[in-house]
Amino acid sequence: MSTLYAGGWIVTCDDAGSEHASGWLLVNDGSITAVGGEEEPDADERFDLGGAVVTPGLVNTHHHLFQTLTRARAQQADLFSWLRELYPVWAEIDAESEYAAARTGLAELALSGCSTVFDHHYVFPRGREGLIEAEVQAARELGVRIVASRGSMDHGVSDGGLPPDELVESIDTILSDTERLADGLHQSGAGARVQIAVAPCSPFSVTKHLMTESAELARRLGLVLHTHLAETREEEAYCMELYGCTPVGYLTDLGWLGDDVWCAHCVHLSADDIADFSGSDTGVAHCPTSNLRLGAGIAPVRQYLDAGIRVGLGVDGSASNERSDLLLEVKQALLVARGRGGPDAMTVREALRLGTRGGAAVLGRDDIGSLEPGKCADFAVWRTDGLELGGAEDQVAGLVFSAPHRVDRLVVGGDDVVRGGALVHADEAEIARDHRVQARRFAA
Numbered sequence: 269m270s271t272l273y274a275g276g277w278i279v280t281c282d283d284a285g286s287e288h289a290s291g292w293l294l295v296n297d298g299s300i301t302a303v304g305g306e307e308e309p310d311a312d313e314r315f316d317l318g319g320a321v322v323t324p325g326l327v328n329t330h331h332h333l334f335q336t337l338t339r340a341r342a343q344q345a346d347l348f349s350w351l352r353e354l355y356p357v358w359a360e361i362d363a364e365s366e367y368a369a370a371r372t373g374l375a376e377l378a379l380s381g382c383s384t385v386f387d388h389h390y391v392f393p394r395g396r397e398g399l400i401e402a403e404v405q406a407a408r409e410l411g412v413r414i415v416a417s418r419g420s421m422d423h424g425v426s427d428g429g430l431p432p433d434e435l436v437e438s439i440d441t442i443l444s445d446t447e448r449l450a451d452g453l454h455q456s457g458a459g460a461r462v463q464i465a466v467a468p469c470s471p472f473s474v475t476k477h478l479m480t481e482s483a484e485l486a487r488r489l490g491l492v493l494h495t496h497l498a499e500t501r502e503e504e505a506y507c508m509e510l511y512g513c514t515p516v517g518y519l520t521d522l523g524w525l526g527d528d529v530w531c532a533h534c535v536h537l538s539a540d541d542i543a544d545f546s547g548s549d550t551g552v553a554h555c556p557t558s559n560l561r562l563g564a565g566i567a568p569v570r571q572y573l574d575a576g577i578r579v580g581l582g583v584d585g586s587a588s589n590e591r592s593d594l595l596l597e598v599k600q601a602l603l604v605a606r607g608r609g610g611p612d613a614m615t616v617r618e619a620l621r622l623g624t625r626g627g628a629a630v631l632g633r634d635d636i637g638s639l640e641p642g643k644c645a646d647f648a649v650w651r652t653d654g655l656e657l658g659g660a661e662d663q664v665a666g667l668v669f670s671a672p673h674r675v676d677r678l679v680v681g682g683d684d685v686v687r688g689g690a691l692v693h694a695d696e697a698e699i700a701r702d703h704r705v706q707a708r709r710f711a712a
Contacts, residue, residue, distance in 0.1 A: 276317030298682035325383025325646035327627025329581025334374040351453035363398035370403035376592035381648035381675040390419025396435040411685040417467035418446040458635040465647040470496040497531035551630040556600040559585035580627030599671040626673035649677035
């Protein structure tokens with residue numbers, strides 16, 4: 269059955285940057301079949317957008333869903349101090365608490381217009397099973413797409429790493445579990461709802477051996493690769509002391525740069541590093557709020573874009589960005605770019621593209637991120653009749669500048685995930701109650 273969504277400002281985020289101020293979107297069998305601003309086509313049903321702005325569903329390229337359980341901790345800590353305080357707390361995570369945490373984070377993201385979520389889970393306490401399965405279950409129930417990573421840490425404090433020894437695993441355990449998850453959960457091809465990524469945590473928590481073995485496994489299985497990189501100056505000093513090179517030099521030596529790789533943060537890249545990322549088509553997950561919260565700095569995203577680097581946005585974990593709101597990150601990306609480079613450093617449309625088409629490119633997905641025929645019917649409908657958008661002639665600019673907003677409708681693969689500002693497949697209040705029960709287990 270075909271559905272026409274008509275009478276809204278359609279922002280396609282296609283290559284031409286097409287917009288239809290009074291346009292329509294035709295959806296059939298979970299895909300977009302036509303987009304336009306002229307005469308409406310016939311359809312089995314018609315939904316009146318009422319002047320709303322319609323964007324592609326937002327794409328989150330870096331998160332740690334489990335961290336919703338430990339918000340507002342280590343409030344004035346830098347990254348390393350923050351991690352040292354929280355690692356022992358996270359050691360209590362099990363599948364039940366992970367499910368509650370994931371439902372909370374995914375619900376927040378959906379209500380912010382996000383249709384696809386990448387999650388970097390890297391904490392696997394010994395004897396605890398089903399953690400990745402728990403977050404995949406939560407995503408399926410809510411109706412959003414998920415790229416769930418089997419993260420890892422094998423370099424504990426007794427060997428010079430940062431995480432406590434009780435949270436590190438053997439390489440054989442990590443690799444075998446990653447392959448098990450890929451065999452059981454990973455979907456390939458257009459429209460995939462669940463995918464698995466390979467994601468060793470960071471240079472200060474993973475050995476070189478695990479990095480190389482992880483890359484070999486991912487490339488053998490056709491999975492994408494992800495890690496944290498160059499988030500703080502302290503990380504650069506750590507890499508220089510331990511490996512004798514910069515964080516990007518470390519990845520280069522391990523054969524990790526490539527079009528199947530993206531790295532979170534990348535706040536501190538030199539001109540040579542930028543050239544290496546550009547030449548290898550390595551992507552970046554820009555997490556502006558988290559970087560500000562931890563005092564890590566501001567990534568030079570304008571330079572990355574000018575160099576042709578793939579850049580998407582991430583809310584990062586809810587213990588370093590207490591709100592899982594991707595539209596807010598679109599605004600934050602715009603503001604920090606201007607704070608660093610002046611008012612011409614980034615436009616509203618460029619910021620929105622980072623949160624949609626840019627994120628899709630970072631995840632290696634060409635089936636989402638824009639509103640074009642043949643793409644998945646993943647889109648967000650934003651009402652424009654509220655107080656905060658009054659007087660904004662450019663409704664798209666008004667939407668971004670006045671963010672955050674709760675999405676009115678979120679459609680994923682043609683199915684409603686949010687309708688009338690409320691979750692369709694879950695009770696927001698019940699999710700919040702269950703999450704609070706679980707979070708009390710992690711109280712200081």
